[in-house]
Amino acid sequence: MDRHSRIRVSDADREGIVARLSAATAEGRLSVDEFSQRAGMAYASRTWGELARLVDDLPVPRIVYPAPPPAPSRVPLLALIFGVLSIPTFACTPLGASASLAAVVLGVLGIRGGDRAMAVAGLACGVVGLALQIAMILFFTAGMDSGPPPFSE
Known part of the structure; x- marks a missing residue:
């Protein structure tokens, strides 16, 4: 067990994982029952190790950055x-x-x-x-x- 998995999580960390589970449910990766079960476990978790197990089988979300505005014409x-x-x-x-x-x-x-x-x-x-x-x-x-x-x- 590595040191990171024993670090305690905050409410914001739990909310982030639940949002990721919700997105996976919307994509069809989780059923509604699986989402309910994992969300309950996420709110009950106390360490990052417990939270990480809930999303181990899900892909890492991609961050899409907006295109920069075009440079003004000279x-x-x-x-x-x-x-x-x-x-x-x-x-x-x-x-x-x-x-x-x-x-x-x-x-x-x-x-x-x-x-x-x-x-x-x-x-x-x-x-x-x-x-x-x-x-x-x-x-x-x-x-x-x-x-x-x-x-x-």
Whole structure:
């Protein structure tokens, strides 16, 4: 007889074993008469050795852990970063245009699933950056269409 089997049990320990017996009855492993008999013995038991004999022929219950929640999407944050970046870089055509388009695309994707406010802010900043980019291009191309400045002497 090992030392563990002589340790005295608490009321909570007895209730735990009775709950396990009840689950085994619900699964069809024990009859109602067997459950009644073993539950009475569980409430009368004083040591872990006496309790362990009541569930020796039953499988150990499996613990099912819930799935962790999914990680939040980083797409709205990326939309905001590219959107904010697109405004001061509008004068640099390749970088500003790339940041603006990335902000718009990521903003649309972020609205579908994620932090909606951050995605909308990134989308708005991307649109503003794109508008500034187009305005700058139109301004410089309109100035070039007028021809060279007149020669004055």
